Amino acid sequence: MSTEPSAELLAEGELTVRGRIRDASNAALYCTVSHQGREAACVYKPVAGEQPLWDFPDGTLAQREVAAYEVSEATGWGLVPPTVLRDGPYGEGMCQLWIEAAPEAELLALIDAEEPEPGWKAIGFAEVGEGRTALLVHADDERLRWLAVLDAVINNADRKGGHLLPTAEGRLYGIDHGVTFNVENKLRTLLWGWAGEPLTGEAVDVLEGLKEALGASGALAVRLAGLITAAEIEATRARVDALLATGKHPEPSGEWPAIPWPPV
Structure with a gap:
């Protein structure tokens, strides 16, 4: 688990449910978490509230959300809000720091x-x-380009516009990573603007770092082992290797809808 201070608060604090996020497809609860004088808003998604999916094992979406955070942290880009797996009022679930988005930021048009x-x-x-x-x-924005690389690594099947949270401080976060890490290619995203273009030098360096961290005894591989299957970790290694081999952003495969619905 990450030692990021907000992640420690999420993992160790007292979780209090304040309300339900109505537009979420799975049970998503708006909460506060408090510990040793610190308090933060967060989202709690209990495993018990997950809707079954035909192409993902039941009861695994929360773990995939945490795995996406771990990969994001390993990139150094910090694109996923601090996210932990913990017990809560409705059982085990994903707990993620609440991010206030800046509504005036224009990323799609x-x-x-x-x-x-x-x-x-x-x-x-x-x-x-x-x-x-x-x-x-979509904007030709460096932060979105980082996120496009992350999505290719974690095989994100649902990168919608509503999952992009730019902040007033200039950060960009991506949320809702429950349908990720499938062993089959399921990349569906709005961020196809760089499809087929060469990866930046920075992205190549990050991918080389991920390759090392995903090695058999790598720190990231060890953390992911408690969250996704061995086959899914191996598929993640293969996606990193493929990106490095081509040196390009992936293109739609034609075997799967390229853009999620609804797109925003």
Whole structure:
């Protein structure tokens, strides 16, 4: 488990449920956690509230959320809020630091054009009603590019616009990582703007670090062993190796819907 101070608070503090997040597909509870004079808001998703999925084993989404945090921490990019697995009022579940997003930050847009303007990357055309289409674009933002690499590593099957949380301090966080680490390629994301483009030198360095950390006795592999299966860890190693071998951002496979629905 990470020694990040907020992660320690989440793991050790007293968890108090304050309300339910209604628009979540699985049970998600807004809570506060307090310990030794410190308090923070958080999200608690009990395993008992997870809806069964045909392509993921039952009762594993919380562990996958924590595994995504561990990989994010290993990259050094800090793209996933502190997340722990712990007991709570409704049993074991994922507990994640609550992030207040800056609503004025514009990362996605629909434009009436064939090509994006400088500073934006094209995702694809979307129907906007009355037989009209518009080009869906995302910002050509370094933080989003980091997240695109992380999603490729963890095989994120559900990177929607609503899962992007930019903060007033300039940070960007990604949330909702329950459908990750499948052994089959299930990458579905809005962040296709760099598909097929060369990885940055920084990304290559990060991937080399992940490769070492995912080695048989690597620190990350040891942490993941308690959260996902050996086959899923091996598949994560293979995805890192493939990214390093091609030196490029992945492209849609054509065997799986490339963009999640709804996209935001």
